[in-house]
Amino acid sequence: MSERDDHQEEVAHRGMITLSIMLATVIQAIDSTIANVALPHMQGSLSASQDQIAWVLTSYIVAAGVATPLTGWLTDRFGLKLVFLVSIAGFTIASVLCGIAGSLAQIVVARILQGLLGAALVPLSQAVLLDINPRERHGTAMAMFGVGVMVGPILGPALGGYLTENFNWRWVFFINVPIGALAFYGVGRYIRHRAAARTVSFDLFGFATLSLAIGALMLLLNRGQQNDWFAATESWVELVVLSVSLAYFLIHTAMTPIGKSFFDYRLLKNANFVAGTVLMFFVGAIVFSTRALLPTMLQDLLDYPVSLAGLVTAPTGIGTMFAMLVVGRFVGRVDVRWLLALGFAITGVSQWQMLQYNLEITQGDIIWPGVIQGIGLGVVFVPLTTATFATLASQMRADGTAIYSLFRNIGSALGIAMVNVLLVRNTQIAHAGLVANLAAANKDLVHGPVASAFDLGQKSSVAMLDALVTREAAMIAYIDDFLFLLILTLLAIPFLVFMRTPKSKAEAPVAPHVIE
Secondary structure, eight states, X not given: OOHHHHHHHHHHTHHHHHHHHHHHHHHHHHTTTTTGGGHHHHHHHTTOOHHHHTHHHHHHHHHHHHHGGGHHHHHHHHOHHHHHHHHHHHHHHHHHHHHHOOSHHHHHHHHHHHHHHHTTHHHHHHHHHHHHSOGGGHHHHHHHHHHHHHHHHHHXXXXXXXXXXHTOTTHHHHTHHHHHHHHHHHHHHHSOOOOOOOOSOOOHHHHHHHHHHHHHHHHHHHXXXXXXXXXXXXXXXXXXXXXXXXXXXXXXXXXXXXXXXXXXXXXXXXXXHHHHHHHHHHHHHHHHHHHHHXXXXXXXXXXXXXXXXXXXXXXXXXXXXXXXXXXXTTBTTBOHHHHHHHHHXXXXXXXXXXXXXXXXXXXXXXXXXXXXXXXXXXXXXXXXHHHHHXXXXXXXXXXXXXXXXXXXXXXXXXXXXXXXXXXHHHHHHHHHHHHHTTOTTOGGGTTSHHHHHOOTTSHHHHHHHHHHHHHHXXXXXXXXXXXXXXXXHHHHGGGGGGOOOXXXXXXXXXXXXXXX
16 A cells, blocks of 8 residues: 555544544643642552652653653654654553552652653554645644543542542553553554654763753752752752753753754744744743642641542543634634734633632632633634644654643642642741731730630640731732733733734645654
């Protein structure tokens, strides 16, 4: 069968291919957050301390971050179909190993395997969707892709809470088995195999230095708060490794000819790709930071059980799916900059609504800002992804999608680290300010409502009052975090001036085909 016949057959099975790769995307995307709510249960089962169990999350993030840039070379060397199948099978088997782990060391090793083997799933899924659809259908294709990428992390906590509460934390990982099996069958059945191009040589030095830089960055971001940042030697070591490795990588890449360098720096010459990647960095920071803040706020300050906290944050996904499916019809008809501006504006409105949160909010007060934020991010994601790759040649898409996914991951890690740092710092500042108002000279402590509720001569009453002050201080700190995310959303808007929509076929990328 000729390559043209293979491509026609794949287009004929476009629906089944889309379903198969979306299943692969969903299991990888969900696993970035599904384990979060199960950590306390894992901690007891595996006899781990609070800082040790955090490695269940950080090991996965670091491994995925290191392996993502390798996707382009693997695809060029072994072919897209083989890399895809190995990634799905390996990720599924690693999920089983996570589920049967009997010790902390075993589950950390299994999570590292999950991250390494699953890193290629999202960029390869995106590349396949772009290739089996003509340019005029890219908006719709990216809407489908976005549903998996953006909704997966949002639904992860709800699904994880349900499985943990009704079954066992191990089912957080076992749930990947049936989904992975269906994805493996679909990719194997409907995507045709072609000979690998093998036009790109493996740049071991470039890969090693970039991997060290990414690994050090991820470790610094995810363990910095726990280590009190640069008060610990570990943080300084990670910063030095990051700086030296990144410097060597940049110098090496600049001096290495195209085709022999691990990173194709021709990507930097494409204004749409560069601007889109920067904007995706902001999107990753905004959406993942919000999703990291809300569950802890609901459980720690409002006493929500795990399952309920997951349920009231899940409707964000409904807004995202609705917006993605609708906005895909406007891509190509409306200037993408107007669509992106609208999406960021809607997201900003949701962040403003979150500034009104207090300790008396209802479930509706949580759900509706979440739905609005989901709509805003859904409006952003489809035109952003479409415009980012609109002028990128098809042979560069595997590298491009890998870098695009990498920056989303880095933005997520950096955003989560920043909001956690601000949360701790601002809680302390707010606590000090509130305590100052409760000084002994304050007459309310003797004659006012506080005096009638607390006997401040008793240590237990003082502790109760301090707990209330701490709770109020934490709420103030959460609101400050939402203000930070609102500012971050507004800072992303100026980058829209660098985006443009192709005006003619001459500006469009090479005709779509499945990259091998």
